[in-house]
Amino acid sequence: MTNKTCEVHQNHKHEHGEHCGHTKIIHGDHADYLHDGHLHHKHLDHYDEHRLEVNEINPDHCQPVIHEDAHIHGPGCGHEAVPHGDHTDYIVNGRLHHPHGDHCDDHGPVETEANPKH
Ligand SMILES: [Zn+2]
Ligand SMILES: [Zn+2]
Ligand SMILES: [Zn+2]
Ligand SMILES: [Zn+2]
Ligand SMILES: [Zn+2]
Ligand SMILES: [Zn+2]
Structure with a gap:
């Protein structure tokens, strides 16, 4: 099986699942687990690293919000x-x-x- 698009997260000891305590992020047609600033996506026997895409819904422009x-x-x-x-x-x-700034x-x-x- 070819898995070119997989960015495999190495040495992942934690098994994500219902009630694992990590927030789920809806990402397109699936859900990822938010873990220490990473999006983990269960894929077969490993986890892939996902990141949210820059698009019309989630642009990366400067749009100041007031705290x-x-x-x-x-x-x-x-x-x-x-x-x-490319950022966090x-x-x-x-x-x-x-x-x-x-x-x-x-x-x-x-x-x-x-x-x-x-
Ligand atoms: Zn978890
Ligand atoms: Zn994802
Ligand atoms: Zn952003
Ligand atoms: Zn700005
Ligand atoms: Zn803020
Ligand atoms: Zn904060």
């Missing part, structure tokens, strides 16, 4: 990081936020599904 607080996104900021195109965005109220850009909506641990 009610002076929040600066970064590792551990409390928002989930998600790969989008943060999910805030169902929208992609991209830190850009002194503001955040709005990179469009993203559909998430809570996947709480039992």
